[in-house]
Amino acid sequence: MTTEVLTSKKKIRILIADDHPLFRRGLKNAFSETPDIEIIAEADNGNDVLDKIRDQELSLVILDISMPGKDGLEVVKQIKTEYPKLPILIMSVYPENQYAVRFIKAGAAGYLTKESALDTLLHAVRKVSQGGKFASPEITERLAFDFLETNKPLHETLSDREYQVFLMIARGKSLTEIANELSLSVKTISTHRSRILEKMKMKKNAELIHYAINYSLI
Structure with a gap:
């Protein structure tokens, strides 16, 4: 039907x-x-x-x-x-x-x-x-x-999946927990994390958490 x-x-x-x-x-x-x-x-x-x-x-x-x-x-x-x-x-x-x-x-x-x-x-x-x-x-x-914004926040440069993983990291979840929840491998989540850090010009999870708090994303 x-x-x-x-x-x-x-x-x-x-x-x-x-x-x-x-x-x-x-x-x-x-x-x-x-x-x-x-x-x-x-x-x-x-x-x-x-x-x-x-x-x-x-x-x-x-x-x-x-x-x-x-x-x-x-x-x-x-x-x-x-x-x-x-x-x-x-x-x-x-x-x-x-x-x-x-x-x-x-x-x-x-x-x-x-x-x-x-x-x-x-x-x-x-x-x-x-x-x-x-x-x-x-x-x-x-x-x-x-469409008028030329200087978008860094988190808006992330793909949909990267953004999802970013928020989960910012909430304190481990890569294993994220992998289990999203039914993906830990290796895949680790790759997403690397791309997230690169796009957002950061090096550690703590920086992601601080950023998410500053932008009221968590």
Whole structure:
């Protein structure tokens, strides 16, 4: 069955993708009294998201950015390649300033944190499902003026994977822990670390941590 975006006159049919069952249950409970919104599928890893999308008619995907298997950015890019009209709303524990711009540039239609109020979530779901965009004024401004910036911060020179590894290093995780979490080899993570240090003109993890704190990235 081909995935398609349903019109606003029909129910908003949602797939929730998050590896925490309690969070998925909480969302289902939150939407249970909204007659225009229906949770029709759930996924707990990146590969499962893509499989479920192919079998459903969806209005919207609500996606966490950290799940087993394919990471959030990979999932967003693949969804937008296969189903360019299917909106994606990111819900994450991470603050907007860490990931929102990257995910919206990758094709997500909106970004909000898991601490957002229910009214904010409902507004975002309805707006994004109808083809709109949802982000805070700060993120919207950053996106609008990004093309004018000539002296971007060093962390914005990193690739998506490098940025992900950089933040994990800045949070104090070891290379082994990062490798296990991302299902990559320690050698691959070590290579990413070397490239990160080179691009950011640094020599030690302590410098990365200090930089991340200064830019409020952790």
